Amino acid sequence: MRIFRNLRQALRGVALNKANTFLMTLGIIVGIGSLTVIVAIGEGTKAKVLDRISSLGFGPDSFSVYAGSGRLFFARSGATTSLSLQDVDDIRALPTVRLVIPRQRKRSRVIYKKEFTATRVYGVTPEWQIARDWDMTDGAFFTDQDMERKRRVIVLGSTPAKKLFGDQDPIGKMVRVGDVFFQVIGLLEEKGLTESGYDPDDRSLIPLTTSISRLTHQTYLHSAKVMALDPSLVEKTMEDVRLILRENHNLSPLADDDFRYITPEGIMQWVTESSQALNRMLVLISTVSLLVGGIVIMNILLVSIRERVREIGIRRCFGARRSDITQQFLFESIFVAILGGILGTAIGLAVAIIFQRFDILPTKITWEPFALAFAFSTVIGLVFGIQPARKAAMLSPEESLR
Amino acid sequence: MSLIELRSIGKTYQSAGLDVEVLKNVSLRIKEGEYVSIIGPSGAGKSTLMTIMGCLGLPSQGIYILDGEEVGQVSDRELSRIRNEKIGFVFQAFHLLPGVTAIDNVMMPLLYSDKVPKDAKQRAQAVLEKVMLGHRLTHTPGQLSGGEQQRVTIARSLINNPKILLADEPTGNLDSKNGVEIMKTFDRLNQEGTTIILITHDQEVALHAQRILTIKDGQIESDQWNENFQKSQAGPARSGVE
Ligand SMILES: Nc1ncnc2c1ncn2[C@@H]1O[C@H](COP(=O)(O)OP(=O)(O)O)[C@@H](O)[C@H]1O
Ligand SMILES: [Mg+2]
Numbered sequence: 001m002r003i004f005r006n007l008r009q010a011l012r013g014v015a016l017n018k019a020n021t022f023l024m025t026l027g028i029i030v031g032i033g034s035l036t037v038i039v040a041i042g043e044g045t046k047a048k049v050l051d052r053i054s055s056l057g058f059g060p061d062s063f064s065v066y067a068g069s070g071r072l073f074f075a076r077s078g079a080t081t082s083l084s085l086q087d088v089d090d091i092r093a094l095p096t097v098r099l100v101i102p103r104q105r106k107r108s109r110v111i112y113k114k115e116f117t118a119t120r121v122y123g124v125t126p127e128w129q130i131a132r133d134w135d136m137t138d139g140a141f142f143t144d145q146d147m148e149r150k151r152r153v154i155v156l157g158s159t160p161a162k163k164l165f166g167d168q169d170p171i172g173k174m175v176r177v178g179d180v181f182f183q184v185i186g187l188l189e190e191k192g193l194t195e196s197g198y199d200p201d202d203r204s205l206i207p208l209t210t211s212i213s214r215l216t217h218q219t220y221l222h223s224a225k226v227m228a229l230d231p232s233l234v235e236k237t238m239e240d241v242r243l244i245l246r247e248n249h250n251l252s253p254l255a256d257d258d259f260r261y262i263t264p265e266g267i268m269q270w271v272t273e274s275s276q277a278l279n280r281m282l283v284l285i286s287t288v289s290l291l292v293g294g295i296v297i298m299n300i301l302l303v304s305i306r307e308r309v310r311e312i313g314i315r316r317c318f319g320a321r322r323s324d325i326t327q328q329f330l331f332e333s334i335f336v337a338i339l340g341g342i343l344g345t346a347i348g349l350a351v352a353i354i355f356q357r358f359d360i361l362p363t364k365i366t367w368e369p370f371a372l373a374f375a376f377s378t379v380i381g382l383v384f385g386i387q388p389a390r391k392a393a394m395l396s397p398e399e400s401l402r
Numbered sequence: 403m404s405l406i407e408l409r410s411i412g413k414t415y416q417s418a419g420l421d422v423e424v425l426k427n428v429s430l431r432i433k434e435g436e437y438v439s440i441i442g443p444s445g446a447g448k449s450t451l452m453t454i455m456g457c458l459g460l461p462s463q464g465i466y467i468l469d470g471e472e473v474g475q476v477s478d479r480e481l482s483r484i485r486n487e488k489i490g491f492v493f494q495a496f497h498l499l500p501g502v503t504a505i506d507n508v509m510m511p512l513l514y515s516d517k518v519p520k521d522a523k524q525r526a527q528a529v530l531e532k533v534m535l536g537h538r539l540t541h542t543p544g545q546l547s548g549g550e551q552q553r554v555t556i557a558r559s560l561i562n563n564p565k566i567l568l569a570d571e572p573t574g575n576l577d578s579k580n581g582v583e584i585m586k587t588f589d590r591l592n593q594e595g596t597t598i599i600l601i602t603h604d605q606e607v608a609l610h611a612q613r614i615l616t617i618k619d620g621q622i623e624s625d626q627w628n629e630n631f632q633k634s635q636a637g638p639a640r641s642g643v644e
Contacts, residue, residue, distance in 0.1 A: 005513045016501045314497045317458060318558070319486020319514035321479050397485075398459030401497060 006324050010331030020304045021336055024297050024381070028340025029347060031293025032373035035286045036348025039369040041355070042282045044362035046275050048198070049267075060231040061098075062131070063238060063263040065091075065245070066223040069256050082249060082258040083221040090244045096233040097226060101128050104211045105222040110156075110204060111176040112164040119160045120203045121177060123211020131225055139171045139186030142207050150209045154182035158190035159202040180214045182206065223262075234263070286369070290376050297377065298384040305388035312392045313400030322393040329389035333381035341374045405469055405566065405597055406432040406455060412463035413450050413620075424450045425461070425620045432599070434565070437592040437631075439600040439608040442617035448601045449494065449570055451617065455599065456489050456568045457481050469565070486514050490559030492569035494601075496551045498543040498558075504530060505539040508558045515562065529557040532587060534580075548575040556584060566597045573607055585610050 014021050058064075067083035088102045104123035109116055122128075129141045142153050154175060161170050161184075170184045191200045212219050228237045238261060245259055312325050348370075352363040392400055413425040424447045432438055440448050453459045454466060457473055466473045469488065473481070491497075498507050508526040512518050519525065530536055533553035543551050552575045559567055569588070573581040589610060592598050602608050612631045616624040 005518070009513065311499060314499060315510065316482070317485060317491055317497070318511035319482050321482045321514070324514060396459040398453040
């Protein structure tokens, strides 16, 4: 069959014009590879933020107030002395509020004998467990009594527990946080790593009162979680809380809030906004990378076509039809596109996986960029590979041999 | 009936906006089996005449009838078939596919036949042996001398047993010994019935032919019988000029 003969000639051409094949394949690899990696990073970042939200443990009836101005997790000011115990008491007195859980937070080294680990230590009230609805695997959470007496008791998340005690039973053991010894009274149930690699189990909890007197040596809070009586009351409660805090903090009407809210809606909105911005940037970068790849392919094809017009003329002298030439060059382009596509995909995947494995950047692999880049490079190959070949085939043999 | 008939053929090239008239009012008939050489000074239009007779390009004026078909009226696909089946080319500039082995270069025209013969390889090998290149089958043009490349192009022109062989300076790159061998091959092909049109500027080579056309400034200056053409060399269709 004539078409198979042309296919064979195409494969030979690919093998013969190694430098062109290599460069064109490289162009496609660059396009597909970079697109794959970029999209994987974009998707990975989005996934990370989303599962971070779910790990925050918000119900529809709750929100958090964080000390310091700014937005969400991003504090604008370093001043975190804006949220006081008085504020919490005033919020608790609101009629629409069911619970307020004040929190202090300090990243500390926890030591047991020769083992130690750095973990987030939170000073909270016993209601924390109710609010988070987090079960215990062993022991018990601390009580109001522990709070009143500022007892040095600690509840460990599974990550520090494992690091410090291995197979041993931690309950009743004494661990040191900074200079202070605490007795382990409970173990939190393990939640496991989130998809993005955030570890919710890497935490320990002590009574807020103990935290104030022994750990942070100050009464200012890191944040407070507020649960309204009903989800429909959240908005009204947030407004009331704002009024209380602004009055307590003596803020003039023109001053910015010196605290900030974190709500599931707020995070969602932020994710949406930032993922839109991210997406726009990704689209831009991928377009550029594809264009670069495309221009590389285009130039090589245009140069190689000029070289190959003579070959086309020779073949035509000895009986090649126009369609034979078109077929041959079509097959060559397809072959290069497939070769580049496969290699680009493999390299893109490898880079994405390496980023994920070594925690360089979060990535998530999806099929769309492959399809897009594949289609794009094939189209480039076809347009810029076939079109000049067809044009050359349209010449008379005498003209192409000139 | 003539195999080749040119009626008032003209060819004009556009070069730098100027019309260059390369062939002027060329009329010519060649019968099947003739052995014709075309001589003339460089730039006279010999190669141009060959491209027209070989259906590699269309004339600007006039009518060309090849084997009963008017070339100007035939589809490109049909022209491809004619070039493939009826004509063998030997180019002055070789025009071999670079990087491709001698045997594959020789087999290339078979790719574009309706059916590739089963013994394509053996045939290619045989024609290469005919031009004394049996020991260079897998060499690429870059690995061959000019004379060897010339002989590959001759082998390629013969692979499809063409009715007409168009050769542009086939001995130009050969030493005299190889040149003589090639001319023997042409003589023999003509005796077997192939119509041969041989472009040359070598008087001695031209004398192998039965008929000698002289071209000057794009016109036929003379069209003569070769008195020395040996009767023993005569092909089957030997006859006079009309
Ligand atoms: N494509 C072309 N464009 C312009 N002039 C051409 C072209 N091809 C040939 N010529 C001119 O036509 C004349 C005849 O060329 P050619 O047929 O190659 O001569 P010959 O083979 O007899 O030496 C030359 O003057 C050459 O410069
Ligand atoms: Mg010439």
